[in-house]
Amino acid sequence: MVKVEFLGPIGLEPIEIEADTLKDVSKALQDIKEVSSWLDKCAVAVNDVMSNDLSLKLKDGDRVSILPPVCGG
């Protein structure tokens, strides 16, 4: 199981899903109505490290963060 957390304005509680790679996370999130519309503009981090690689292997207990568009300052 990996934990998926939704940062900032997405406003959803974290969920736990089965996933061996980020690609599995992608598939799972596209099936969640409140999340799917955010995905095209969100970046992803695994255990607080930004990732661009859908083939990235995940292990039990990993934390995946979904980061919507930012505006600091």
Added chain:
Amino acid sequence: MVKVEFLGPIGLEPIEIEADTLKDVSKALQDIKEVSSWLDKCAVAVNDVMSNDLSLKLKDGDRVSILPPVCGG
């Protein structure tokens, strides 16, 4: 007569010369040993306005400033 003043590190007292244009000033200053070596790197102002125009007409009492290389800050 126009007054020519030498700013910053040139370290000369002002002089008064006869000059109808900046070209006349140029000729006069090239004959002054302590000044001539500065001229190729100096800018010129007439009555505190920067000037690039040697044909600029001067009138009695005008003030010509010779400005050596700068380094503020």
Added chain:
Amino acid sequence: MELYQGPLDVKEIFNRWLEAERESNYGAFIPFVGIIRAEDNIEALSFDIYEPILESWFNSWVEKAKDRGAIIKMAHAIGDVPIHTTSYMSAVFSPKRRVALELIDEFVEDFKANAPIWKYDVVNGERIYAEDRSTPMSGSGILVKKENI
């Protein structure tokens, strides 16, 4: 990196940063101060921050600055920041002006594009995500790239 609940004490932070490097022999010090503008009837802006990734993003800039002989400092507000007060400060110190001028520009622009901070307008006490002024971070959209679906 410094995070504060509510607006920054600009003078205190400026003075402290200045003092900290007084003897460090830097020739140029350029702070950037971000102040909340009154517009569109907002009372305040409000900020969420994801600190672990902000910290690693900031640390990567500390390293980039170090490679150029410079240092970078930053402070940001969390939560509500009323109009005409300060939400953000950063600063570069470097031996020479050219590096400082370039670095503060690059740093502030990357901050706007990639620091994990979310901004909300506060209108009538309600927090509204400033979606139209927000920027997708580098790598956004990876979860829905066509070739992956």
Added chain:
Amino acid sequence: MELYQGPLDVKEIFNRWLEAERESNYGAFIPFVGIIRAEDNIEALSFDIYEPILESWFNSWVEKAKDRGAIIKMAHAIGDVPIHTTSYMSAVFSPKRRVALELIDEFVEDFKANAPIWKYDVVNGERIYAEDRSTPMSGSGILVKKENI
């Protein structure tokens, strides 16, 4: 524009500039602080200023800034400024960061190239013109152009 005999009181100037624009609704405030570096055994730098032309040069920048919705401030030291103290401050306020970042860069670079200020190293109490670090102003050499001789 402010000129001072000896080093600038950085905190006083920063605080005063900040306060002056507190309600002006600018979103970005970028000061530049120039600090005297210890190098080549100097005790201090020393500055001569020709105020009438500095004033008109500065006023032309105030106008340029105004055209872009911004304001510019500046302070400089006259005479000796010991190492690790401040000889120069300037600042831009603008509604948006992009104008502020560009303007402070352009202003500081033009200041170095065209503000009528002369710098001297102070070594063993002696004032030595910093010729190698100085820049001929725009239009320099006009009095000895070949075609004019």
